[in-house]
Amino acid sequence: MTTVTAPVGPPRVGPVQLARRILAPVAAMAALFAIWWSIGFLAQPDAPTTLLIGLYDAVGLRGEADAIRAYGIPSIASKLILGVVALLVGVIGVWVVYIGANAAAERLGPDWRRRVLPWVFIGPALLLLGVFLVFPTVSTVGTSLTEGGGLVENFGFVFSDRDTLIALRNNALWLLLATGGSVALGLVIATLVDRVRREALAKTFIFLPLAISMVGAAVIWRFVYAWQPPGQPQIGIANAAWTATGSDPVAWLQVAPLNTFALILIMVWLQTGFAMVILSAAIKGMPWEVIEAARIDGARESQIFFRVVVPMIRGSIITVATTIAIAVLKVFDIVFVTTGGRFETEVVANRMFTEFFRFRNFGHAAALAVVLFVAVVPIMIINVRNLRRQGFGS
Amino acid sequence: MRHRRYWAWTSVLALVLSACANQAPAATSGESTDAEPSAPVAGSEPPTGEGTALERAEAGEFDGTTVEILAQWVEAEADNFEGNLTDFAERTGIDINYEGITDYETVLNVRVEGGNAPDLAQIAQPGLMRSFQEDGALVNLSGFMDVGQLRSDYIESFIDLASVAGDLYGLYYKADLKSIVWYPNEAFTDAGYEVPETWDDLMALTDQIKADGSTPWCMTQEHGDATGWVATDWIEDVLLRTAPIETYDAWVTHEIPFDDPAIANAADIVGEVLFTEGNVYGGSTAINATFVGDAQNPMFAEGGPDCWLHKQAAWIPAFWPADESTDPPTPLFTPGEDSSFFYLPPIDEEFGRPVLGGGDMFVMFNDRPEVQAVLEFLATPEAAQHWIEAGGFVSPNNTVPQEWYSAYPSSGLAEILNEADALRFDASDTMPASVGQGTFWSGMIEWISADGANTEEVLAEIEDSWPAE
Numbered sequence: 002m003t004t005v006t007a008p009v010g011p012p013r014v015g016p017v018q019l020a021r022r023i024l025a026p027v028a029a030m031a032a033l034f035a036i037w038w039s040i041g042f043l044a045q046p047d048a049p050t051t052l053l054i055g056l057y058d059a060v061g062l063r064g065e066a067d068a069i070r071a072y073g074i075p076s077i078a079s080k081l082i083l084g085v086v087a088l089l090v091g092v093i094g095v096w097v098v099y100i101g102a103n104a105a106a107e108r109l110g111p112d113w114r115r116r117v118l119p120w121v122f123i124g125p126a127l128l129l130l131g132v133f134l135v136f137p138t139v140s141t142v143g144t145s146l147t148e149g150g151g152l153v154e155n156f157g158f159v160f161s162d163r164d165t166l167i168a169l170r171n172n173a174l175w176l177l178l179a180t181g182g183s184v185a186l187g188l189v190i191a192t193l194v195d196r197v198r199r200e201a202l203a204k205t206f207i208f209l210p211l212a213i214s215m216v217g218a219a220v221i222w223r224f225v226y227a228w229q230p231p232g233q234p235q236i237g238i239a240n241a242a243w244t245a246t247g248s249d250p251v252a253w254l255q256v257a258p259l260n261t262f263a264l265i266l267i268m269v270w271l272q273t274g275f276a277m278v279i280l281s282a283a284i285k286g287m288p289w290e291v292i293e294a295a296r297i298d299g300a301r302e303s304q305i306f307f308r309v310v311v312p313m314i315r316g317s318i319i320t321v322a323t324t325i326a327i328a329v330l331k332v333f334d335i336v337f338v339t340t341g342g343r344f345e346t347e348v349v350a351n352r353m354f355t356e357f358f359r360f361r362n363f364g365h366a367a368a369l370a371v372v373l374f375v376a377v378v379p380i381m382i383i384n385v386r387n388l389r390r391q392g393f394g395s
Numbered sequence: 396m397r398h399r400r401y402w403a404w405t406s407v408l409a410l411v412l413s414a415c416a417n418q419a420p421a422a423t424s425g426e427s428t429d430a431e432p433s434a435p436v437a438g439s440e441p442p443t444g445e446g447t448a449l450e451r452a453e454a455g456e457f458d459g460t461t462v463e464i465l466a467q468w469v470e471a472e473a474d475n476f477e478g479n480l481t482d483f484a485e486r487t488g489i490d491i492n493y494e495g496i497t498d499y500e501t502v503l504n505v506r507v508e509g510g511n512a513p514d515l516a517q518i519a520q521p522g523l524m525r526s527f528q529e530d531g532a533l534v535n536l537s538g539f540m541d542v543g544q545l546r547s548d549y550i551e552s553f554i555d556l557a558s559v560a561g562d563l564y565g566l567y568y569k570a571d572l573k574s575i576v577w578y579p580n581e582a583f584t585d586a587g588y589e590v591p592e593t594w595d596d597l598m599a600l601t602d603q604i605k606a607d608g609s610t611p612w613c614m615t616q617e618h619g620d621a622t623g624w625v626a627t628d629w630i631e632d633v634l635l636r637t638a639p640i641e642t643y644d645a646w647v648t649h650e651i652p653f654d655d656p657a658i659a660n661a662a663d664i665v666g667e668v669l670f671t672e673g674n675v676y677g678g679s680t681a682i683n684a685t686f687v688g689d690a691q692n693p694m695f696a697e698g699g700p701d702c703w704l705h706k707q708a709a710w711i712p713a714f715w716p717a718d719e720s721t722d723p724p725t726p727l728f729t730p731g732e733d734s735s736f737f738y739l740p741p742i743d744e745e746f747g748r749p750v751l752g753g754g755d756m757f758v759m760f761n762d763r764p765e766v767q768a769v770l771e772f773l774a775t776p777e778a779a780q781h782w783i784e785a786g787g788f789v790s791p792n793n794t795v796p797q798e799w800y801s802a803y804p805s806s807g808l809a810e811i812l813n814e815a816d817a818l819r820f821d822a823s824d825t826m827p828a829s830v831g832q833g834t835f836w837s838g839m840i841e842w843i844s845a846d847g848a849n850t851e852e853v854l855a856e857i858e859d860s861w862p863a864e
């Protein structure tokens with residue numbers, strides 16, 4: 002006798018699950034709308050005042066609303082409100098969008114789900130990158146080709162004008178000295194600090210400048226390099242030390258080519274900490290048996306350093322060098338704040354800024370940007386290849 | 396793998412296409428986005444309704460509208476400017492939104508290119524105004540302002556400077572006079588010096604101060620990426636005094652080369668003042684290394700002035716030493732009491748008493764009747780009254796009553812302006828920006844660094860850098 006079992010249909014969906022399945026996409030749509038509205042709202046100049054008046058009116062506190070209408074609100078309150086709205090919208094809104102989009106994607110069949118879900122997560126980031134990175138790059142290249150005198154005139158200017166040639170020369174100098182200096186100094190310090198007792202403390206002091214913005218560092222060093230006429234008290238440390246030996250003060254920022262080296266020193270001061278930290282981790286990650294074996298074989302310390310340590314951490318050195326190189330090629334803040342590019346300290350990024358905003362010569366500015374971009378691409382390629390060799394990326 | 400690559404390339408292609416599609420020339424993106432459909436941007440039509448825009452505003456027709464003004468005046472100067480407008484704003488009900496940004500050049504460029512230009516903006520360089528006008532971003536003021544009336548009310552050169560091909564695009568509002576030399580009042584009388592009336596007297600005074608053991612001239616020009624403009628003012632002032640006015644005008648418009656003998660001659664005379672041993676406090680290194688606002692500080696030193704003569708425009712009192720412990724800092728020295736100025740003497744009587752000046756003009760980006768009304772108001776004397784009375788403001792508008800200029804330094808400046816034979820605008824502001832604010836400035840830096848030894852090379856280099864027309 003055959004047993005009859007009740008037909009088994011699809012599992013019944015409970016009310017909670019149903020609500021969640023419907024609510025999530027709806028909430029996502031609402032969140033998107035809220036983000037859209039908030040951006041429009043935040044763009045208005047009187048947004049916080051309008052918001053507060055609206056809130057007070059809605060709650061029924063007419064007196065407060067009228068007071069704001071008459072006297073406005075203090076600017077600190079206005080900024081706080083803007084910050085809170087931006088935070089709420091930014092954090093919660095984005096979170097709800099992700100949850101909702103994820104829920105919506107999960108409602109699809111397994112095939113489609115596999116294809117769509119990755120895009121749900123990287124989609125917004127890709128979109129932002131595309132809008133704010135890829136599109137401006139292509140647009141700039143287009144501008145350099147069409148604006149002003151066209152391709153020939155713009156790029157011809159970049160390679161013939163006296164000031165831009167100085168900028169190109171300086172950028173090459175910066176690349177060599179700032180990158181080389183930071184990496185070499187970082188490597189040396191990482192090796193020496195490895196055996197010191199208060200290692201963490203020493204590393205902190207070297208690393209601290211990296212936390213300072215480039216503008217802040219430039220202002221600090223502007224004071225360090227300050228010059229007063231001979232006989233006057235020197236307010237800059239550099240000249241105070243220099244005149245203590247009896248010599249005349251030196252205008253570190255105004256004498257070419259000394260000033261370029263002075264500015265490169267600022268960059269080295271900033272970046273050495275970064276190099277040191279990465280290379281220190283790499284050195285500590287080396288297997289100690291190799292060094293032991295080298296020592297047993299009778300190698301001197303310097304031989305160990307150059308023939309064993311450095312080749313073993315080559316990957317990290319290249320990573321550090323390329324990262325610092327990219328930052329150095331882009332240098333702008335340091336030069337802008339200290340000398341404004343005058344006194345032959347010009348760099349390409351500063352020149353681009355001047356051409357764009359002072360001279361309103363968009364073609365020249367775009368051409369300079371393209372030249373800088375092309376200069377960075379080989380370094381990026383080396384960086385990516387190096388990362389792949391180390392096992393990251395596919 | 397192929398699947399992924401396909402999507403990657405498609406999206407990149409889509410972005411590239413959209414980017415190329417947006418390669419509209421700068422002209423279209425510079426036009427205002429909220430111009431009324433009936434009023435074209437270039438050459439606006441007269442407003443509908445009775446009377447000029449200003450009359451309609453006074454009648455209350457624009458109550459509740461907003462006009463946005465962007466300028467570089469901040470703190471005290473911003474308060475002074477807004478004080479000029481409060482009565483007008485109250486009377487007409489127009490909400491005037493003033494924004495002061497020191498780095499306004501960057502902000503203004505970005506806003507105009509992004510299609511979000513302010514209604515009115517203050518500009519100091521005619522070259523910048525011309526650049527905007529070429530891009531079609533400016534409203535033609537001849538469309539609604541009575542240019543004939545302006546020509547008779549204002550000093551003529553200010554109307555010419557703000558015009559392009561006969562159409563008026565800017566309204567001058569504030570004038571700066573640069574042909575003045577500041578000196579310490581008390582120390583002068585104590586030492587028995589007298590204000591020089593001729594250039595020879597000035598040179599004799601310079602030698603006298605040196606003989607008495609001090610340094611005569613204060614001069615510094617460090618100013619970040621604007622370093623070098625102080626020396627350009629010197630050369631321009633001396634050129635006005637050693638060559639006919641037509642030479643100066645031809646130099647500015649490049650009808651004569653930059654390194655014309657007249658300019659080389661002016662540079663040599665300036666070099667005599669600046670590079671003779673012991674003439675300038677701190678020497679040439681100090682000129683290039685010390686901030687332009689600190690130039691006059693040695694004049695107020697404890698034991699008596701370390702330098703006695705400072706050629707600089709009338710905004711310099713704002714940079715004199717002040718007591719920083721209060722907020723805002725209280726100035727320690729008063730113009731007119733501690734330090735006054737005299738007119739930089741003529742060199743050659745044949746060329747009269749010329750005056751070198753600068754100025755700020757307002758340009759209009761968005762054509763709406765309330766913006767027209769505000770601009771028309773700025774052309775009236777009332778729009779300058781508050782700031783004149785607060786001090787440190789000279790209007791290029793001749794209809795401003797002389798009695799308002801009662802406070803020093805405005806009173807002194809108005810006097811000099813009255814006695815002047817000719818007024819010329821700062822050349823480096825009028826020349827194309829890549830020369831006037833580019834190679835001319837850096838050329839001056841090199842000239843000072845070399846102690847004036849390379850005058851010909853510097854002038855020739857600047858001449859070479861002039862953009863091909």
